[in-house]
Amino acid sequence: MSATTSGPGTTSGRGTTSGRGTTSGGRPTTRRWNAPLLVGAVMVAAVVLIGLVSLVWTPHDPLVTDPLHRLQGPSPAHWLGTDGLGRDAASMLIAGTRVPLLVGLVAVLISLVLGVPFGIAAAMTRQGGAGLWLMRWNDVVQAFPALLLAMVLAAVRGPSTWTAMVALGIGAAPGFVRVTRAGTLQVLSREYALAARAAGRGPLYTAVRHVLPNVRSMLIVQASVGFALAVLAEAALSYLGLGTPPPTPSWGRMLQDAQAFLYVQPLLIVWPGVAIAWTVLGFNLLGDGLRDRLDPRLEAAA
Amino acid sequence: MLLTVLRRLGVFALTALVASVVVFVLLAVLPGDPARAQLGLDATPDQVAALRHQLGLDRSLPAQYVHWLGQLATGSLGISYSTRAPVGPEVLNAMQVSLLLVLAGMVVAALIALPTGLLAAVRQGRADGAALSAATQVGISVPSFLAGLLLVTVFAVRLHWLPSGGWVAPVDGVGGFLRHLVLPALALGLVRGAILSRYLRSALLDVQREDFMRTARAKGMTRWQALRRHGLRNALVPVVTVTGVELAGLLVGAVVIETVFVIPGLGSLLLRSVANRDLVEVQAVVMVVVLLVLALNLLVDLVYVLVDPRLRRAR
Numbered sequence: 044m045s046a047t048t049s050g051p052g053t054t055s056g057r058g059t060t061s062g063r064g065t066t067s068g069g070r071p072t073t074r075r076w077n078a079p080l081l082v083g084a085v086m087v088a089a090v091v092l093i094g095l096v097s098l099v100w101t102p103h104d105p106l107v108t109d110p111l112h113r114l115q116g117p118s119p120a121h122w123l124g125t126d127g128l129g130r131d132a133a134s135m136l137i138a139g140t141r142v143p144l145l146v147g148l149v150a151v152l153i154s155l156v157l158g159v160p161f162g163i164a165a166a167m168t169r170q171g172g173a174g175l176w177l178m179r180w181n182d183v184v185q186a187f188p189a190l191l192l193a194m195v196l197a198a199v200r201g202p203s204t205w206t207a208m209v210a211l212g213i214g215a216a217p218g219f220v221r222v223t224r225a226g227t228l229q230v231l232s233r234e235y236a237l238a239a240r241a242a243g244r245g246p247l248y249t250a251v252r253h254v255l256p257n258v259r260s261m262l263i264v265q266a267s268v269g270f271a272l273a274v275l276a277e278a279a280l281s282y283l284g285l286g287t288p289p290p291t292p293s294w295g296r297m298l299q300d301a302q303a304f305l306y307v308q309p310l311l312i313v314w315p316g317v318a319i320a321w322t323v324l325g326f327n328l329l330g331d332g333l334r335d336r337l338d339p340r341l342e343a344a345a
Numbered sequence: 346m347l348l349t350v351l352r353r354l355g356v357f358a359l360t361a362l363v364a365s366v367v368v369f370v371l372l373a374v375l376p377g378d379p380a381r382a383q384l385g386l387d388a389t390p391d392q393v394a395a396l397r398h399q400l401g402l403d404r405s406l407p408a409q410y411v412h413w414l415g416q417l418a419t420g421s422l423g424i425s426y427s428t429r430a431p432v433g434p435e436v437l438n439a440m441q442v443s444l445l446l447v448l449a450g451m452v453v454a455a456l457i458a459l460p461t462g463l464l465a466a467v468r469q470g471r472a473d474g475a476a477l478s479a480a481t482q483v484g485i486s487v488p489s490f491l492a493g494l495l496l497v498t499v500f501a502v503r504l505h506w507l508p509s510g511g512w513v514a515p516v517d518g519v520g521g522f523l524r525h526l527v528l529p530a531l532a533l534g535l536v537r538g539a540i541l542s543r544y545l546r547s548a549l550l551d552v553q554r555e556d557f558m559r560t561a562r563a564k565g566m567t568r569w570q571a572l573r574r575h576g577l578r579n580a581l582v583p584v585v586t587v588t589g590v591e592l593a594g595l596l597v598g599a600v601v602i603e604t605v606f607v608i609p610g611l612g613s614l615l616l617r618s619v620a621n622r623d624l625v626e627v628q629a630v631v632m633v634v635v636l637l638v639l640a641l642n643l644l645v646d647l648v649y650v651l652v653d654p655r656l657r658r659a660r
Contacts, residue, residue: 188596
């Protein structure tokens with residue numbers, strides 16, 4: 044429990060030095076773009092773009108069933124074929140972009156709102172011992188896997204997009220607490236933080252003026268990784284039938300539906316599968332790339 | 346050493362106790378009355394009150410909590426709303442299944458992570474090392490249940506090599522048990538293996554920069570020899586820590602995988618009790634999963650102390 048891991052999918056960053064070079068003078072520089080960052084940004088942008096397009100246009104209405112033309116293979120009329128109810132798979136896939144993006148966004152925002160003040164407080168009250176208790180509490184919350192929380196909340200309040208977002212946001216918050224705390228401890232040991240204290244500035248001033256700007260880049264990286272994890276978890280929840288209820292299309296439930304037709308039309312698994320993996324990979328790469336690009340100091344904190 | 350172990354045990358017990366309060370509060374302070382939900386709309390107030398009394402719902406919340414804690418301690422874990430029987434035995438059975446699955450998944454993950462992580466670190470900067478690193482990056486982006494569905498499509502539907510789902514307990518035949526275990530264990534282990542592989546790679550790359558590695562090379566060891574003799578052991582220390590997080594991840598992954606392969610573990614039990622709105626069962630399963638997560642973390646903490654001599658002194 045003493046580990047300061049920011050979640051699966053992250054490397055310590057020290058191994059991936061592709062983004063940092065050294066100029067002839069030996070001064071470390073940071074290249075503006077590195078390969079993971081570029082690829083990740085393009086992949087994420089594509090998903091966001093498709094999500095936006097889906098608001099105004101899909102090839103067919105993703106909710107219209109057509110039992111006469113069910114389980115068809117790809118054709119000019121139905122690019123990716125049709126599902127077990129004759130719905131157009133391409134349209135469902137495109138419309139299904141919205142739920143994971145929305146859940147990811149709100150879940151990450153919830154994690155940030157809960158985790159950042161908590162992490163800063165834990166770091167600032169370390170001397171008094173209160174910080175230790177805050178971290179113990181964080182360990183308790185961390186013992187509740189996000190997916191488990193989401194299942195409990197779904198059991199209590201009934202499955203909905205809302206329960207998924209809240210549960211995944213709370214479940215991921217401990218990671219944000221750890222990252223924020225580690226970063227804050229670093230900032231607090233710097234001269235400017237000490238100077239602020241010596242000048243009689245209160246802890247709130249230091250937190251807003253010095254800590255937040257300095258931990259921002261770490262949080263951006265964590266948010267990107269958290270987004271990837273939320274998309275994964277949302278897919279699992281939808282697959283289990285505990286996410287956004289039908290008929291709203293979502294990739295996870297497309298997989299659940301497709302499982303019944305494995306023997307007839309296995310392609311129906313491939314499309315949503317690729318969509319999930321693509322989105323998660325995009326955010327993971329974006330996180331890795333941002334880590335190299337934004338924050339050479341992250342190494343010391345992590 | 347002993348003091349460190351005792352301290353960790355104490356923290357574990359305290360965390361578990363607080364977690365039990367959280368589980369209880371999460372599910373006890375709910376809108377709605379389980380007694381009324383069970384009896385339906387036609388029930389008279391007297392009937393509802395009688396059932397409330399029978400279920401212990403008319404007592405104060407602290408009293409209910411203490412009662413539930415007693416049920417946890419005795420292993421009955423409460424009386425199910427739907428079957429009216431203690432949920433303990435059922436949860437215990439399901440837990441055995443899930444733990445077997447997690448164990449098998451962990452073995453697969455380790456078998457994947459060790460060679461690929463080593464190779465990716467040794468061949469870093471070359472084409473094959475980069476390809477391996479990219480492959481693990483893709484690997485961690487595939488949810489385990491999707492890996493499971495794809496494995497079923499190929500090995501069960503197309504090739505008919507293995508069953509597409511179901512479960513045979515080891516006591517009912519080892520052959521059938523293994524045949525049913527292979528695909529779910531692979532589905533679980535592939536993804537976790539990719540994550541572990543990345544951690545191992547970056548830990549090894551860190552170790553390679555250490556002074557003692559340079560000394561080993563200077564003494565005439567090849568890169569491989571130095572890695573085997575000095576590097577791997579040192580790199581494993583952070584990897585062991587990550588394994589704790591990974592085991593918890595495997596447990597949650599197993600919950601979903603069980604649905605793909607129709608395996609009667611904790612995940613299937615939880616889903617069923619959620620569908621039945623059987624909150625006593627939900628409470629029991631959630632508590633058991635949380636206890637398992639904490640126990641796995643404790644175990645890793647203790648292993649960590651064993652692996653790293655520096656931690657043996659109590660801090």
